Amino acid sequence: MRWPLPWGMVGLLWMLLPTVAAAAEFQLDGPAPQPRCAPCHAWLDADPRPRPLAAPHDSLKVTHGGEGLWCLDCHVQDQQESLRGGRGAVFGWDAAHRSCALCHGATVTAWQVGIHGKRVGNWRGPRTIQACRSCHDAHQPAFRPVPPDPAPPRSRFWRPPSPTPEGPP
Amino acid sequence: MTDDDPDDSGPGAAWTTRRALLKGAAAGAALLGGGGTLAAIDGPTGIGLGDALGDLLQDHYLRMTPAEIQGALARIERQARRRFGVTLDCRNDPPLADVRFGFALNLSKCKGTRRCVSACVSENNCGRGGTLQNIRVLELPVGSRDLQDGNPYFTHQTVPVAGHWYVPVQCQQCADPPCVQACPVAATWREPDGIVVIDYDWCIGCRYCATACPYGARHFNWGAPRLSPSDLTRQTHYLGNQPREAGVMEKCTFCLQRTRRGLLPACLEACPTGARIFGNLLDPESEIRQVLARRPVFRLKEEQGTEPRFWFFTDGP
Numbered sequence: 001m002r003w004p005l006p007w008g009m010v011g012l013l014w015m016l017l018p019t020v021a022a023a024a025e026f027q028l029d030g031p032a033p034q035p036r037c038a039p040c041h042a043w044l045d046a047d048p049r050p051r052p053l054a055a056p057h058d059s060l061k062v063t064h065g066g067e068g069l070w071c072l073d074c075h076v077q078d079q080q081e082s083l084r085g086g087r088g089a090v091f092g093w094d095a096a097h098r099s100c101a102l103c104h105g106a107t108v109t110a111w112q113v114g115i116h117g118k119r120v121g122n123w124r125g126p127r128t129i130q131a132c133r134s135c136h137d138a139h140q141p142a143f144r145p146v147p148p149d150p151a152p153p154r155s156r157f158w159r160p161p162s163p164t165p166e167g168p169p
Numbered sequence: 170m171t172d173d174d175p176d177d178s179g180p181g182a183a184w185t186t187r188r189a190l191l192k193g194a195a196a197g198a199a200l201l202g203g204g205g206t207l208a209a210i211d212g213p214t215g216i217g218l219g220d221a222l223g224d225l226l227q228d229h230y231l232r233m234t235p236a237e238i239q240g241a242l243a244r245i246e247r248q249a250r251r252r253f254g255v256t257l258d259c260r261n262d263p264p265l266a267d268v269r270f271g272f273a274l275n276l277s278k279c280k281g282t283r284r285c286v287s288a289c290v291s292e293n294n295c296g297r298g299g300t301l302q303n304i305r306v307l308e309l310p311v312g313s314r315d316l317q318d319g320n321p322y323f324t325h326q327t328v329p330v331a332g333h334w335y336v337p338v339q340c341q342q343c344a345d346p347p348c349v350q351a352c353p354v355a356a357t358w359r360e361p362d363g364i365v366v367i368d369y370d371w372c373i374g375c376r377y378c379a380t381a382c383p384y385g386a387r388h389f390n391w392g393a394p395r396l397s398p399s400d401l402t403r404q405t406h407y408l409g410n411q412p413r414e415a416g417v418m419e420k421c422t423f424c425l426q427r428t429r430r431g432l433l434p435a436c437l438e439a440c441p442t443g444a445r446i447f448g449n450l451l452d453p454e455s456e457i458r459q460v461l462a463r464r465p466v467f468r469l470k471e472e473q474g475t476e477p478r479f480w481f482f483t484d485g486p
Contacts, residue, residue, distance in 0.1 A: 113459040117443050119446075120433065135442075143441075145327035146327055148323070148325065148327075151283075151322045151324050
């Protein structure tokens, strides 16, 4: 007797296949976030409508995506440990980069092969790579300006560059 | 006289005598220095008499036998103990097989924080507060590659400053290095893993290489580095970050004391934005090869024909 193929299961597995090819063997590193939704939303229903965040959420400053992003574009309502993926998929913190890949697909691909992001430790063998959130604050992902380390002592012979003359090179 | 000198008289006699004397002195120094008796006697410069003789008679790095190299490493460790009171581990890790090192730097990500410079100074035992820094971060108008217009002395409250990009310049580890051709005593050469190194004990400090380098990547050590013992990086390499004397050339070696043991360079690990990428050019899966395969890259002063092993790229078009 032939067993019928469980096409639903095959389809599900297909959807779960990584959408980007991983290059080297790697292990993710980075702190897990500590969402604080549960104390209130365990018993209080969340309002899913996009709106400017007011108290008690006004401590949350979200600059990600300009004005265009709403909490539930990344988060899953009533599942504070989960992030949204495409086609209704839901990811845990350990696969958060797949949620980021919804918009930043090329960057996530570059990150997996080592073009984007920071590697530490070894340049050969299995790599430990930093998760997106270990460098970027997901709510304010841009790096803030920082003070530079001290300048080297000035050479006696150095002169400030003269303005480049106008005209074709 | 030794057996291989048949003629004792004539104009060659003085030379053979001197050579025999030096040989005898070297043998004596090795014997006594190794035994610890002569090494323990302080010479006029504060180092042991045996070590002073050993330094004087030390051959070029590439001509030393393994035993002589071990002797040189032991001398470096003893002198560090005298000079700084710390115990170094000075090694001589050879180039790894099937490895050519390459570096890439994402100019879209570099924000000019100079964290790489600080990490380099610290890792490579350069003097604190000195002018000798192997990495120079140039501030340039966005898109400019005119290194002569770069300002390495920017002192802003915060970086980056709008309208500028930051180009860190260090040794480009050229495949056809003009500095190596310029050296009159062959104290600098390119290792099989692609790193251009200096035998600090063979360098005469003439600075021809600094003039020959189109990137300003070689620096003359005007004084012995000012270092407190707690600042010293103890894991050192003969061709890398061993504590140097005054009057020799220094340069970036891609941290070969780290990279030849599988670790990433210190500047890369210090970069807060992940602008730096390092790896083995012979491994198609390595990060550096991925950059070369997937990003439009350029090198500094390519028209000089130096074939740098240091690429730059940006995120945008």
